[in-house]
Structures are given as structure tokens and as C-alpha cells.
Amino acid sequence: MAEPKVKYDRQLRIWGDQGQAALEKSNICLLNCGPTGSETLKNLVLGGIGSITVVDGSKVEVGDLGNNFLVDESSLGQSKAKCVCSFLQELNDAVKAKYVEEYPDALIETNPSFFSQFTLVVATQLVESSMVKLDRICRNANVILIFARSYGLTGFVRISLKEHTVIESKPEHFLDDLRLNNPWPELKRFAEGFDLNVQDPVVHKHIPYVVILVKMADEWAKNHGGRLPSTREEKKEFKELLKAGMVAQDEDNYKEAIESSFKVFAPRGISSELQQMLNDSSAEVDSSSSDFWVLVAALKDFVTNEGGGEAPLEGSIPDMTSSTEQYVNLQNIYQAKAEADILAIERVARNTLKKIGRDPNSIPRATVKSFCKNARKLKVCRYRLIEDEFNSPNLPELQKYLTDEDYSIAMGIYILLRAVDRFAANYNSFPGQFDSAMDEDISRLKSTAVGLLNDLGCNSATLAEDLINEMCRFGAAELHAVAALVGGIASQEAIKLITRQFVPISGTYIFNGIDHKSQLLLL
Amino acid sequence: MADTSVQVQQPSRSRDLDKLLLRPGNLVGPRFEPGAELRDDLQAFAKVLVVGAGGLGCELLKDLALTGFRNLEVIDMDRIEVTNLNRQFLFRLEDVGKPKAEVAAKRVMERISGVDIVPHFCRIEDKDIEFYNDFSIIALGLDSIEARSYINNVACSFLEYDSDDNPREETIKPMVDGGTEGFKGHARVIMPGITPCFECTIWLFPPQVKFPLCTLAETPRTAAHCIEYAHLIKWDEVHRGVPFDPDNPKNMKWVYDEAVKRAELFGIPGVTYSFTQGVVKNIIPAIASTNAIISAACALETLKIATECSKTLSNYLTYNGSEGLHTKVTEFERDRDCLVCGPGIRLELDPSITLQKFMDLLEEHPKLQLSKASVTHRGKNLYMQAPPVLEEMTRSNLSLSLFNLMGKLPKDIVHVNGMTSKNDQRTSCLRKLRVVFKGVDGVTDMDTAGGA
Numbered sequence: 004m005a006e007p008k009v010k011y012d013r014q015l016r017i018w019g020d021q022g023q024a025a026l027e028k029s030n031i032c033l034l035n036c037g038p039t040g041s042e043t044l045k046n047l048v049l050g051g052i053g054s055i056t057v058v059d060g061s062k063v064e065v066g067d068l069g070n071n072f073l074v075d076e077s078s079l080g081q082s083k084a085k086c087v088c089s090f091l092q093e094l095n096d097a098v099k100a101k102y103v104e105e106y107p108d109a110l111i112e113t114n115p116s117f118f119s120q121f122t123l124v125v126a127t128q129l130v131e132s133s134m135v136k137l138d139r140i141c142r143n144a145n146v147i148l149i150f151a152r153s154y155g156l157t158g159f160v161r162i163s164l165k166e167h168t169v170i171e172s173k174p175e176h177f178l179d180d181l182r183l184n185n186p187w188p189e190l191k192r193f194a195e196g197f198d199l200n201v202q203d204p205v206v207h208k209h210i211p212y213v214v215i216l217v218k219m220a221d222e223w224a225k226n227h228g229g230r231l232p233s234t235r236e237e238k239k240e241f242k243e244l245l246k247a248g249m250v251a252q253d254e255d256n257y258k259e260a261i262e263s264s265f266k267v268f269a270p271r272g273i274s275s276e277l278q279q280m281l282n283d284s285s286a287e288v289d290s291s292s293s294d295f296w297v298l299v300a301a302l303k304d305f306v307t308n309e310g311g312g313e314a315p316l317e318g319s320i321p322d323m324t325s326s327t328e329q330y331v332n333l334q335n336i337y338q339a340k341a342e343a344d345i346l347a348i349e350r351v352a353r354n355t356l357k358k359i360g361r362d363p364n365s366i367p368r369a370t371v372k373s374f375c376k377n378a379r380k381l382k383v384c385r386y387r388l389i390e391d392e393f394n395s396p397n398l399p400e401l402q403k404y405l406t407d408e409d410y411s412i413a414m415g416i417y418i419l420l421r422a423v424d425r426f427a428a429n430y431n432s433f434p435g436q437f438d439s440a441m442d443e444d445i446s447r448l449k450s451t452a453v454g455l456l457n458d459l460g461c462n463s464a465t466l467a468e469d470l471i472n473e474m475c476r477f478g479a480a481e482l483h484a485v486a487a488l489v490g491g492i493a494s495q496e497a498i499k500l501i502t503r504q505f506v507p508i509s510g511t512y513i514f515n516g517i518d519h520k521s522q523l524l525l526l
Numbered sequence: 527m528a529d530t531s532v533q534v535q536q537p538s539r540s541r542d543l544d545k546l547l548l549r550p551g552n553l554v555g556p557r558f559e560p561g562a563e564l565r566d567d568l569q570a571f572a573k574v575l576v577v578g579a580g581g582l583g584c585e586l587l588k589d590l591a592l593t594g595f596r597n598l599e600v601i602d603m604d605r606i607e608v609t610n611l612n613r614q615f616l617f618r619l620e621d622v623g624k625p626k627a628e629v630a631a632k633r634v635m636e637r638i639s640g641v642d643i644v645p646h647f648c649r650i651e652d653k654d655i656e657f658y659n660d661f662s663i664i665a666l667g668l669d670s671i672e673a674r675s676y677i678n679n680v681a682c683s684f685l686e687y688d689s690d691d692n693p694r695e696e697t698i699k700p701m702v703d704g705g706t707e708g709f710k711g712h713a714r715v716i717m718p719g720i721t722p723c724f725e726c727t728i729w730l731f732p733p734q735v736k737f738p739l740c741t742l743a744e745t746p747r748t749a750a751h752c753i754e755y756a757h758l759i760k761w762d763e764v765h766r767g768v769p770f771d772p773d774n775p776k777n778m779k780w781v782y783d784e785a786v787k788r789a790e791l792f793g794i795p796g797v798t799y800s801f802t803q804g805v806v807k808n809i810i811p812a813i814a815s816t817n818a819i820i821s822a823a824c825a826l827e828t829l830k831i832a833t834e835c836s837k838t839l840s841n842y843l844t845y846n847g848s849e850g851l852h853t854k855v856t857e858f859e860r861d862r863d864c865l866v867c868g869p870g871i872r873l874e875l876d877p878s879i880t881l882q883k884f885m886d887l888l889e890e891h892p893k894l895q896l897s898k899a900s901v902t903h904r905g906k907n908l909y910m911q912a913p914p915v916l917e918e919m920t921r922s923n924l925s926l927s928l929f930n931l932m933g934k935l936p937k938d939i940v941h942v943n944g945m946t947s948k949n950d951q952r953t954s955c956l957r958k959l960r961v962v963f964k965g966v967d968g969v970t971d972m973d974t975a976g977g978a
Binding site: 012094323331484485505 | 812
């Protein structure tokens with residue numbers, strides 16, 4: 004076996020040792036190992052998932068050789084689950100691979116407790132009735148569920164679980180936490196140690212822009228009754244003052260100060276999204292609360308008290324023009340404040356834990372630290388039960404999607420993917436599954452879809468005829484490229500959910516392989 | 527078109543694909559002709575080159591082989607490394623050190639009968655331009671801008687324009703290009719002459735930001751500054767004349783140790799061995815899932831170009847899975863003056879001009895500034911800078927008249943390969959020139975009859 008650190012190097016750079024450890028601990032179940040399911044697991048096995056269980060009751064047929072790389076000619080007539088499982092094992096011997104030769108629909112019906120042993124279930128190519136049942140089972144057992152389906156040139160991915168909370172959401176573009184609009188005393192004092200009128204040009208051009216902005220903002224506030232620039236004119240004037248402070252054209256620190264001046268103008272306090280989280284009823288914690296919500300409760304306390312309306316400081320600063328010494332000193336100022344904020348939150352959290360009858364040390368310090376560092380970026384994702392969405396979708400959204408130019412095709416695919424299951428329940432085959440009944444199937448699918456829309460309360464809605472025709476043409480085909488794409492997305496989401504890093508999709512992702520104008524639908 | 531309604535459905539490998547290829551559809555390309563013949567022609571005649579046998583290339587070979595393509599070739603100069611194994615699923619630990627193209631081709635052929643994959647273990651520049659003209663479609667699974675740019679240049683060099691400056695359809699060499707970085711990626715379709723080529727939208731790939739040397743030398747502030755100081759400044763000071771080899775672990779360890787020393791001296795945190803490798807080798811994080819998604823989109827588009835069985839991606843898809851899932855299709859526009867996919871720079875020449883004088887002219891031409899030129903006409907080498915054998919063989923042409931060398935054609939396309947300056951960097955480039963000889967009566971009104 005290769006040194007895992009080396010083998011996984013390119014992904015460790017994304018989710019780190021902790022993310023990798025979470026993957027290696029997890030236990031995944033796959034339902035149906037056609038190409039969609041096989042490709043999903045292939046990606047997870049390569050990444051070093053802990054263990055997999057492949058559930059499929061079918062035997063390998065000739066047609067499977069044309070769309071699934073994980074079976075070959077020697078597999079013909081054998082258990083598909085067994086063949087797929089053995090190829091997956093070949094990809095990574097660190098993974099524990101098992102299979103169960105049983106039809107998922109039957110397993111859902113007869114042995115619901117089977118699913119509670121898993122971290123996550125990937126359910127592929129299930130029809131609506133099985134989805135609804137499995138969803139309830141997994142919700143009760145607190146097992147993460149991902150539905151994935153490929154259907155002709157279309158497909159969908161939908162996550163289902165009660166709640167997913169993320170500390171390390173790792174957004175790509177996020178404003179750094181410099182507090183230039185609300186500097187704390189130590190930062191102000193540090194800035195006061197600098198003279199913006201210093202004669203030495205080398206010293207002048209190495210004053211960090213953070214210091215320049217803190218001093219200039221302080222100066223401004225003194226002259227404006229404690230206020231910072233807020234109107235367009237004031238902001239312009241502030242920038243002019245900065246420009247006037249330059250003593251030479253090539254002063255990068257002043258250029259950076261001008262470019263970053265918006266950080267002085269930004270409103271103080273926390274974002275509305277974070278405020279909403281603090282107001283969430285889950286932030287009223289009791290003994291059943293998760294560590295995440297205990298920390299949110301502590302954060303709420305901090306924001307109201309020590310924080311003075313602000314979240315704990317992140318503690319890192321971006322690179323900026325500066326001498327090494329002053330940069331390191333500035334970094335220390337930010338880190339010291341972040342440390343102090345962590346201590347404050349930790350104190351509250353430990354008290355809270357005691358109050359709700361838990362071991363005050365049950366949340367590790369590293370978790371508190373990471374929570375504080377990411378306090379502005381916390382995410383909570385909640386998912387409706389699939390049955391609720393199917394029976395009573397968000398009607399105004401649905402109506403909007405149906406008529407919106409950018410969304411109508413995706414919405415049409417969503418409706419038709421449901422309609423084909425209704426069709427199959429009524430006629431024992433998918434529309435267009437057999438060549439002989441194409442015309443009849445088209446009109447039947449149309450009336451099934453209209454019936455579905457009526458049941459949902461969209462009486463006036465129409466679906467594009469072309470799309471209905473295409474769905475019949477697809478005849479429930481599972482094309483390899485579509486399966487690889489849909490399976491790729493499913494595995495990507497599984498990684499985000501298991502590592503608890505990045506943000507998983509909310510709602511239903513509709514894949515449109517016709518022109519790639521795929522959409523996320525929140526219903 | 528085959529009448530599918532009376533066929534009995536036999537067990538077939540193309541059970542699923544047949545639905546798409548044998549049945550008429552409403553949302554399809556204008557020249558879609560469904561039927562068994564289409565499927566059979568796809569298998570028999572469509573020939574796709576996969577450039578790169580890495581994370582995207584492995585996926586592409588598998589996807590294309592399971593999407594009805596049977597004639598594939600793959601080109602890659604790299605050998606398999608341990609760090610490939612987390613995503614390049616055709617490779618095993620015992621394959622480390624073997625050529626990627628060869629192992630990838632073998633693995634796919636082992637599993638999918640009827641598919642023929644020819645591997646090419648070499649640099650893309652090692653192949654004649656004509657090699658690339660043999661393919662119906664070129665699929666790119668690359669991680670470098672330079673390699674993309676080269677293949678794009680080659681594919682666009684086949685493009686010919688008629689006298690109205692409209693692209694001649696039979697000379698269009700379609701490309702499908704994919705790229706990934708972490709949870710992000712893109713897939714695009716390039717139809718030279720119709721949709722923007724790689725060069726038209728080169729701004730989509732901004733050059734890497736480099737640290738100013740004075741920061742590295744005088745005011746380091748971050749771990750990366752310390753590492754780049756050791757890598758770019760200290761190495762040369764200590765190892766005069768010995769080039770740094772990023773693949774030599776001893777070299778890397780030396781840079782790391784020096785970076786640690788410097789970081790300690792200045793009180794800068796964050797230098798680790800892994801980070802040192804990342805900075806020095808400019809490592810792009812890569813995972814299986816994103817490669818799978820992007821490659822699948824590319825394979826699907828390859829099928830659509832070959833069969834018109836659905837609408838095509840028009841023309842650039844971006845995927846970002848880090849915060850939820852965002853996919854977006856952007857229809858970029860061509861740069862009409864593009865040196866690569868445009869009609870080409872027209873040069874009106876005196877029929878008496880020698881090849882040497884012509885090459886001097888290329889160097890002086892404001893839009894070209896092309897030195898060290900190698901000149902080819904209709905696949906024939908008029909002058910080659912390298913290898914020495916070819917240089918010697920073609921040297922005598924320099925004093926001959928270009929008009930004669932080009933078979934006394936009044937106008938034609940000439941391909942020139944050479945060096946040009948771009949942002950103060952010397953880069954190799956391939957240019958297409960429309961040479962027209964003054965005072966010679968045309969036998970054809972096609973401005974670009976023939977070509978490469």
C-alpha cells in the first residue's frame with residue numbers, strides 16, 4: 004500500500020487530515036449499482052472512504068456492458084452487486100467493500116433497520132414510492148441520504164436529512180476580518196505608534212495599510228462627531244485624504260489603503276444571516292442539543308456582551324505591503340484578540356454545558372477555536388422530507404419556476420421525472436421504454452404530467468411538448484456520460500456532507516444534459 | 527431512417543444509447559439522422575483524440591468508450607505517480623512509473639470489448655501537425671494553458687476560409703476542452719471559425735501572480751515568501767549553475783529547510799513540507815468527483831458534435847461545487863481578429879521574394895514579430911530550425927524563391943512555427959499566414975485553397 008499521505012496529497016490540500024479522517028471513518032451504502040451508482044462509489048472509493056456496501060438484486064445483462072465500466076464480459080449473468088463490488092475493491096485496498104444481493108425496493112419494504120448502520124446512503128434510480136419510504140427510514144435513523152437519478156439526458160440529485168451544520172464552510176470570496184470600522188483598543192494603540200508624517204520615505208512606504216486606515220478613520224471620526232464616512236461624498240472625500248497622504252507615486256501601501264477603504268465604510272456588527280442563526284430556536288439549548296448549537300448559544304452570548312455586537316475576531320490578516328517586523332507585530336495584535344475572544348466563548352460554552360447537564364469539557368478546545376475562527380461563515384442546511392415536498396411543494400416558487408425563462412426547462416424536467424414514475428406505476432413500464440408504443444406513451448405521459456400538475460394545484464401550467472417528447476424518447480435510458488456526471492455530483496455532495504466542510508446543495512439539482520442549463524430548485 | 531417500430535428488441539450493448547441515436551427527437555441538431563446507421567457509423571468512422579491521460583483523460587477514455595466511440599487515441603508524455611492514484615482510476619500502485627497513455631489505453635480496452643485505443647507516449651509537440659488532422663474531434667484533458675494553446679493552434683491551423691471570409695465547414699476541427707481545480711471546473715466546446723477558440727478568450731486564464739523579488743529578498747511576510755526565497759534566490763546562490771529539480775526530493779527538502787530557517791529568523795509561521803511542495807510545484811488540488819463531472823460533460827458534448835443527437839453546449843460551462851452547486855452556461859463570442867482562428871494574416875508578397883527574406887519579414891511584421899521560424903506549406907517542410915538533420919536538409923531552400931517553393935500557387939496558406947514575445951516572455955507559437963503573390967493571376971478564387 005502506498006503511503007496514504009502521498010496518495011491522497013491532492014485532496015488533502017482541499018479537506019485536510021480532519022476531512023480525510025472523517026471519510027475514512029464513514030460507512031456508505033449504495034442502492035442500485037447501475038452506472039449512476041457505480042460512478043458515485045468509484046469516486047468515493049478512490050478518495051479513501053471507510054467502507055461501502057453495494058445493494059442490488061439484479062444480474063449483469065448485455066446492456067449493462069454498454070453503460071457501466073464496473074462490469075465486463077466475464078460478469079454476464081452474475082450478481083451485479085458482486086461484480087461492481089469486486090471492481091471497486093480493486094481501485095483501493097484500504098476500503099472495506101461488501102455487497103448484498105437484494106433488490107433495494109424489497110429491502111426498504113422488509114428490512115428498514117438495515118439502513119441504520121450507515122453514515123450515508125446513496126440511493127440511485129429509485130422510483131418515487133421507494134424514495135418516500137426510504138426517506139422516512141433514514142430520517143428516523145439519522146442517516147444522511149442522497150438521491151441520484153439519471154434518466155436519458157436528464158437527472159437529479161437531492162440531499163435529505165433533518166439538519167446539516169457546517170463550521171468550515173470555506174467560502175471562496177469572503178471579506179477579511181480586519182475590524183477597520185470598529186477597531187479594538189489594542190489595535191488603536193498599535194496604530195498610534197506610527198507617524199504618518201514620518202520623514203524617512205522608506206519607513207513611510209512600509210506602514211501597513213491597516214495602520215493607515217485605522218489612523219485616518221480615527222482622525223475622520225474626531226472631526227465628524229464620532230461617525231465614519233457613510234455618504235458617497237464622504238467616502239470620496241476620505242479617499243482623497245488618503246491620496247493626499249502619499250508622499251511618492253509608488254507607495255503600494257497607500258494604494259492598498261485606498262483600495263481597501265470600503266472596509267472602513269462597511270457596517271459594523273454581524274451579518275443578517277448570522278443574526279438569523281442566533282435567533283433560531285435551536286440556539287435555546289438543552290441536554291439534547293448538538294455541540295454546534297451549544298457553541299451558537301455561546302456565540303449569541305458573546306455578541307450581546309463581550310463582543311459588543313461583533314462576532315469573535317478571525318485573527319488572520321492578508322498579506323500587505325509592510326516591513327517584516329511591523330507585519331509580524333500586526334499579526335500578533337490580531338492573533339491576541341482572536342485568542343481572547345476564543346477564551347471568552349469557551350468560558351460561556353463550558354458554563355452552558357454545565358447548565359444543561361453535560362461534561363463542561365465535552366467540546367474540545369480545537370473545536371471551539373475552529374468555531375470562533377469561522378463564526379462569520381457558519382452554515383445551517385435543512386431539508387424537507389421528500390414526501391412533504393412531493394405532496395405540498397412550495398407552490399409560489401413552483402409557479403415562478405414554471406414561467407421563468409431560466410428555470411422553466413429545469414422545472415419541466417422535475418415534473419416529468421416525477422410523471423414517469425407515476426406512469427410506470429400505472430402502466431408497468433416507463434414511457435418509451437419499448438419502441439412499439441411510442442405515440443401512445445407520449446400522449447399518456449402528457450396526461451400523467453398534466454394530472455400531476457393539477458394535483459399540485461398548478462392548473463394553468465403547461466409543459467413544453469418538445470420536452471415531453473424527449474422524455475419518451477429517452478425511454479428510461481441510463482447513459483454512461485449522464486450517469487458519470489450525476490454520480491460525480493452525488494459523490495461530491497457526499498464528501499461535503501461527511502467531511503462537514505464546504506456547503507452542500509440545498510433543494511433539488513436538476514441536470515439538463517440537453518443544453519447544460521441545469522438548475523437548483525427549492526421546493 | 528430505420529423503422530424502429532417493428533424491430534424486436536434484442537439484447538444489445540447499446541441498449542441505452544440506442545434510445546438516443548435510433549429515435550427521432552425534437553430537441554436535436556439540424557442534421558440529426560436517427561437510425562442504426564448513425565450508431566454504426568459512429569462506431570466505425572468517428573475517431574477521437576484524447577489529449578492527456580491524467581485525471582480528465584482517464585475519465586474521458588472511459589466515457590467515450592461507453593458513449594459509442596470505438597476508435598480512440600490518447601497522447602500523454604507523463605508517467606504514473608503515486609499522487610495520481612486518488613483520482614486517475616485506470617492506474618494501480620504497481621503501475622507507478624509506467625507511461626500513462628499506455629496503461630490507460632490497455633485498461634479501457636481490457637474492460638470494453640470492441641474499443642480500440644492507440645496510445646502515444648510523447649509530447650504533443652512531437653507529433654506532426656498532420657497527425658492531428660486525422661481525428662474527427664479532439665478532446666482536451668489538460669492542466670496547462672500552454673498545452674491547450676498549442677493544440678488549439680494546431681486545430682485552428684486546419685481551418686480554411688472561403689473568399690468571403692466564411693469558414694469552410696469541412697476544415698473545422700471541433701475541440702472539447704475540460705479543466706478542473708478542486709471543486710471547480712469548466713467544460714467548453716470549440717468549433718474553430720464558429721465559436722471562440724482558446725486564444726479568443728485567453729483572458730479567462732489569467733497568468734499566475736508572482737511575488738516581487740524585492741519582497742522575497744527584503745520584506746518577507748508570509749510562509750510562501752520564505753519558500754520562494756529559498757527556491758528562487760537562495761538555491762542559485764548556493765548551487766551555482768545546478769538547476770533546481772522539483773521532482774528530486776532532496777532538492778525539495780533543501781528548499782524546505784532553508785524556508786524554515788528564514789521563517790524562524792523573521793518570526794513567520796506556516797512553513798510546512800507539504801506547503802513548500804505546493805508553492806514550488808504550483809500544485810493544483812484535484813479530486814475524482816470534479817474530474818468525473820467535467821469529463822462526462824465533455825464526453826456528452828463529443829457525442830453531440832458527432833451525431834447531433836441533442837442541442838450542444840453553447841459554448842462554455844462553469845461548475846462550482848464548493849458553496850452549494852453553481853453551474854452556468856456562458857455564450858462567449860469570437861474575436862474576429864484572432865490570430866489563431868481568424869482568417870489569418872494576409873501577406874501580399876512579390877513573387878521574387880526568397881524564403882530567407884520572407885522569414886526576415888515575419889520578424890519585422892508588427893503583428894507577428896516571429897523569430898526562429900520554421901515554415902511549412904501543405905505539410906511540406908520548407909525550412910525547419912530543428913532537429914539538425916532537418917535543418918541541414920532544408921537550409922538550401924533559404925535562398926530559393928518562396929513562390930517556386932509553394933508550387934507557383936498565386937495564393938495559399940503557409941504555417942509558421944516560431945518564437946514570439948508575450949508579456950516579456952518568449953513563447954513558441956504557430957501562425958497561419960495567407961500568402962498572396964502580387965501580379966500573379968489566380969487560377970482559383972478561393973483565398974485559401976488547400977492549407978495544411
